Amino acid sequence: MTEASTAPKAADIQPAAGKLGIMIPGMGAVATTLIAGVEAIRRGLAKPIGSMTQMGTIRLGKRSDDNQPLIRDFAPIAALDDLVFTGWDIFGGNLYEAARTANVLDRDQLEEIRPFLESIEPMPAVFDQHYVKRLTGTRIKTGKNKCDLANQIRNDIAEFKTRTDRQVMLWCGSTEIFLEQTAVHQTLAAFEKGLVDDDPGISPSMLYAWACLKEGIPFANGAPNLTVDIPALRELSKLTGAPICGKDFKTGQTFIKTVLAPAFKTRYLGLSGWYSTNILGNRDGEVLDDPESFKTKEESKLGVLEYILQPDKHPDLYKDIFHKVRINYYPPRGDNKEGWDNIDIFGWLGYPMQLKVDFLCRDSILAAPLALDLCLYMDLAARTPSLSHLGVQEWLSFYFKAPDTAPGNIPEHDLFIQSMKLKNTLRHIMGEDLVTHLETPND
């Protein structure tokens, strides 16, 4: 590896000057927790726990140099004070009301920033119950076809551009039904024709993504929907230089899974079964109670083990894993999701052992800081030539259940490799040495 010759210059990155507009389709629990939190943090009322861009440090040089600046001091990331929020939703009411409905943050905390939250009112959304069976919206755009609807979104974006200097879009809407790729997804031309023809393969999230990329704005996806995982929108991303990335926030159970599976593999402990069940009572749980939406989520969740454990390379350890993922709608808990994992491993000479993990987590509390980081890193990517020209931002795999890659690459699911990849990418674009943890005295 000879970084010297190919390393980008930090100077090539455009500065994070002016206002960064965050556009969010789906302003429910995650969006309101993000936005209320950012405002609380700006006012010094709370800390951005869980956010790498805000709390994270990065080691530079050798470990013994003890040089670990904050990431936001190291890389030119937009400041929280410069963030401006807008979005779309199918339910009426301002964000204070939406946050009260979501019931994630304490009432006391919401009251302190109530006027700010009341000042943001989602725009009417593009929605079609065919794609999300369990929801019934009240504020929905109408149009003569999907192309018309998508252009209404472009108009919304255009208006927002007059108020902000740069923009990022982050899908925080619901999980749509499982869609297979069809001809309409294969080329941009076919896709744009499909918009006019109301092709059923084009879901609402795709309309947002198309409008966003068409406007040259980065698009990130918090749900497991197909959306930009299609050649047509990758083509558009390349065309307009608007970064895209993986999908489906890696929060509760999958977060833990991508921590434990690498641990077993590192120790070459075998795996015979992994049973994961979730109970959650928020709107997400309600939507996933529909088998069609669950299938989309399931696909996103099941792939993880295969990629990390490489059963083809380690058949004695991983070729016969029985992997099951269940999600159950369980209203008593609301947003306080609980994940229970039962893991059957085996060790020396094949003797079986069990690990059980009970994660009493909070869905939106885990997702909000990831949402924030993604907005800021996607904006950074858009301003960094050596990243923006790549289209897909593989280095952001850290945030996703379903990381995206350049064509032909293998997605990386191991949380620690993802983290190292992310930080080494930051070091790389800023012209610093990469970390290898070799650390012998000769280093």
Place this chain on the structure above:
Amino acid sequence: MTEASTAPKAADIQPAAGKLGIMIPGMGAVATTLIAGVEAIRRGLAKPIGSMTQMGTIRLGKRSDDNQPLIRDFAPIAALDDLVFTGWDIFGGNLYEAARTANVLDRDQLEEIRPFLESIEPMPAVFDQHYVKRLTGTRIKTGKNKCDLANQIRNDIAEFKTRTDRQVMLWCGSTEIFLEQTAVHQTLAAFEKGLVDDDPGISPSMLYAWACLKEGIPFANGAPNLTVDIPALRELSKLTGAPICGKDFKTGQTFIKTVLAPAFKTRYLGLSGWYSTNILGNRDGEVLDDPESFKTKEESKLGVLEYILQPDKHPDLYKDIFHKVRINYYPPRGDNKEGWDNIDIFGWLGYPMQLKVDFLCRDSILAAPLALDLCLYMDLAARTPSLSHLGVQEWLSFYFKAPDTAPGNIPEHDLFIQSMKLKNTLRHIMGEDLVTHLETPND
């Protein structure tokens, strides 16, 4: 970093020719599980699950090269067929009997290799109940002072040298009482005078280590005893070129702890409390029921979080952790240890969440493959000039609750960094490129 100039040549490593003798003080559950397992594996009756040297692969070059040989094909590691075992124990009987008492392996399995196990009979051991209150031995060496006892061990080693080409010693004996460093530990001269004077600061494990290093043989420590963590024996290690390393096998709860703590830190999730309790019913549990022995173990277990989480660098996240570790002797389970962790974390804006982990593991099944790897890697280190001259083998931190480092270095507890350090060290000594996980298309 310019590896090119400093990289060692693989050719400098001496080949793994001839018999490798494994000498084990303390031939109880771990030792018998190791030795019976090696024999079962040699006969094709079982697989060496959990052993990196036997099952592990190492990636060479870029990920897309898809070049992942087995580690034992890549580095000149001793073959299982070349291993010869001996050791010492305070209880009578051959290893078949010891394995039956330990009750770790199935009776059927033991019967298949019974003659082999019956052929190994531990030598009488050096033992002093002052250092392990709960045990009473029956086959104990006597001598006029500690120096005399240590020389009896040297004689045992000398005899074993006549039957083997190279040797490694691995302490699998009990946890001794907590010892503070005193003057007798500060120099080799003071230590050797203390041997003659029966200094109480010198425990039986130190006698074994002294004898071993004096004979130029690598010494590894499966228990948390002070043993070689003293200047006197480090001096001896340097003098004779015999490698030493960390201590206390990282098996059950601490293994998981050094997986989860890095996960929280990677995600910048805060930690307010971590309560760990263990129940186990084997001899180890009985010994640790004594408060003095438990203190030695506790020190080894408690340090882990501080090193990984760096509360000084992340005070908002980690400055107020309430960390408690309990071990309870619970005979109903025998060697089937159970660890229960209750972890209190907090996320975005400080909201609390909980993670609970119940690990139904098997103490010796987890330890045996680590014991095997350590023997083989310590032997490799002894044959590799660029490693042997270091004395302390930091790259083997992966295996220990209490990793050892060169003076002034900070121990690394993060399992994944430890793993990367180990594999990059192997790549380094074999002249291969190090892995950084950067993996941008320009790589």
Place this chain on the structure above:
Amino acid sequence: MTEASTAPKAADIQPAAGKLGIMIPGMGAVATTLIAGVEAIRRGLAKPIGSMTQMGTIRLGKRSDDNQPLIRDFAPIAALDDLVFTGWDIFGGNLYEAARTANVLDRDQLEEIRPFLESIEPMPAVFDQHYVKRLTGTRIKTGKNKCDLANQIRNDIAEFKTRTDRQVMLWCGSTEIFLEQTAVHQTLAAFEKGLVDDDPGISPSMLYAWACLKEGIPFANGAPNLTVDIPALRELSKLTGAPICGKDFKTGQTFIKTVLAPAFKTRYLGLSGWYSTNILGNRDGEVLDDPESFKTKEESKLGVLEYILQPDKHPDLYKDIFHKVRINYYPPRGDNKEGWDNIDIFGWLGYPMQLKVDFLCRDSILAAPLALDLCLYMDLAARTPSLSHLGVQEWLSFYFKAPDTAPGNIPEHDLFIQSMKLKNTLRHIMGEDLVTHLETPND
């Protein structure tokens, strides 16, 4: 209550003389564990743990009398030495082979009683895959219609009667698909016509029950199938004086549920949710993986809470319980079922609390002693006029997820009331005072 006048005389009970024949449709895991266990116990190789008839005591008189004989010394229960086993199965092979396939008992244990097990070979079974989708049998009776098949069973029974003095039938076959009651189930005449007409409402388990009751033999049901819960077969039971009882062995999770729910109610703690999930890998798990069979099981499992908690009487505590039961086929565990319950309760002023229960149990180990007790108690009932004339044996509710009652009665699910009812029934038929636990000095 004036027991004196109505109390039956113990002398009315016919003695347990001669051989008691146990006939079991479905000789898989439960049946082989039962039969192998009875033989091991007869030979003094093991203890009948979990069996009230064998291990249980019954208190007579006041507590201070300290008079607690063994139940089998107190009531005229058949002796284990007098049991003779036969049965039917759709798979070939003798019971040693069936027990090896079931993989419940240790191989060593099976070898000790191998000749006995090999001496029992199930008769070909009546089976129809329409009612159990996931199984494919190999030894299946054929006949021109259901009546013919049922009469083949009667012939098998008649043959068994020549070898035994009394008989009991216990269904240990699979869970059939969910069946609603139809006209064919309403009268014995309609049912017997349906046999000839091959009515789809008549499942194989009904054929066995009909044949059994027709022969005047008690019938008990270890599965949740509809079977005798129909007027037609109740009519037959009355007609021939053959006792029937509840259904579906109360073993793992429901056993615990009927312990904890009464505890909450006794303390007047509220309940907002109860989420129960099971993982199991035996044939039962495979069958229940079929949604139609699962529905039958689910109905049996869900009713429990409603009956115990009486939400209509305690609306503030129990009117809004979200109760969910899941079963997942998970092969890594085999017969070692695991049930995980998450229970959301609330206390003083409505504050929420949680209880989580993880039960690492063994399906057949829990079921076998219940199967034994049921056979012995059903035989006792048949010999006790004051019980046999009742038809339905409510006092055996203790053993079932779905207890059966006389028409108009409310089933009792509380394990402790069930136990008291059972023991007071024994006291009652033996002419002893009932226990009230009042125990004031005036008693």
Place this chain on the structure above:
Amino acid sequence: MTEASTAPKAADIQPAAGKLGIMIPGMGAVATTLIAGVEAIRRGLAKPIGSMTQMGTIRLGKRSDDNQPLIRDFAPIAALDDLVFTGWDIFGGNLYEAARTANVLDRDQLEEIRPFLESIEPMPAVFDQHYVKRLTGTRIKTGKNKCDLANQIRNDIAEFKTRTDRQVMLWCGSTEIFLEQTAVHQTLAAFEKGLVDDDPGISPSMLYAWACLKEGIPFANGAPNLTVDIPALRELSKLTGAPICGKDFKTGQTFIKTVLAPAFKTRYLGLSGWYSTNILGNRDGEVLDDPESFKTKEESKLGVLEYILQPDKHPDLYKDIFHKVRINYYPPRGDNKEGWDNIDIFGWLGYPMQLKVDFLCRDSILAAPLALDLCLYMDLAARTPSLSHLGVQEWLSFYFKAPDTAPGNIPEHDLFIQSMKLKNTLRHIMGEDLVTHLETPND
């Protein structure tokens, strides 16, 4: 049994007219949760969940009669509106401040009843750090000897009598160090001499109890202290006709233990080990972190299994139970106690199984309704001649980890028998038939 002749007449019970004064030594978490709760319930702001006297029903007659009145409509229990509270504490401040420190109830809830709570200020307490090592009080009575201090309490009581019609005292103070019975505890005369002599065997809780009983007032004990478990104070109880009862609220782990142990016994499942650990962060946890106080608690907690399981009567099942109880002070949780039980059982033929229970409870939320019930039932006992003459109220065993009995009786720990005993006692004093759960059609 011939209840008819000995049954008391309900008419003998004195009516619950006038004010009932509740006197509480130790006004911390439990007392404030009780008092704030009672006030919130009186105002209709919350429900008395968990309180049998308030929420409970009692079945009268046969089950099919469907006659289940509320207990408070059935028996002459004091009304909540008639309760008046006072007490003593070693810390300054009114009950609003004490409740805020205890941090059990939500701030919003406390604000609604703030003036009421502020109107109650504890009197200075008798305290001696010798008996509770971890606490340091600020408002402590001084006197020339223990007799003087006890008489100061009598004066406080006398003053309270002028404001209320009847009184009950309930100890809610801390767990004192373990005390063995000595000569001073054997007779009232010796005890009263010990008061003057400052005998170290007389702890502060005994001073309160002596003063209370001397005034003819019932005394109940929420902590495991020795207090009235001594002949001297039993003598006094008899002398003044003031009822006493068991001790140590049965709330979290022991509540569950006395539910599960009877379940295992009812099913004749064996038990090889029971490991119970608790983590809690309130003042109680802090006090129990002192080994001397823990010993008092441990004794109270360990006895439970022996009494329920009767290993002498069931040696095959229960003679070798390894029972361990641990309590760990763990501040991150405050009053939200967590108990983790690991239970090793065995079934048919001795096969082992495990049950694990994780109880995320709230210490004071569970205790407060028990405290309320005890006050009301002790007052009822004092007004009921057939109960008050007994001294010890065995029928209230339901509420205690350590039930008290008449001399020579065996304490009952089974929660369900305790519940039945309590309700049958209520039926008994009100002249109703007892319930036996026989329920055969002849009933």
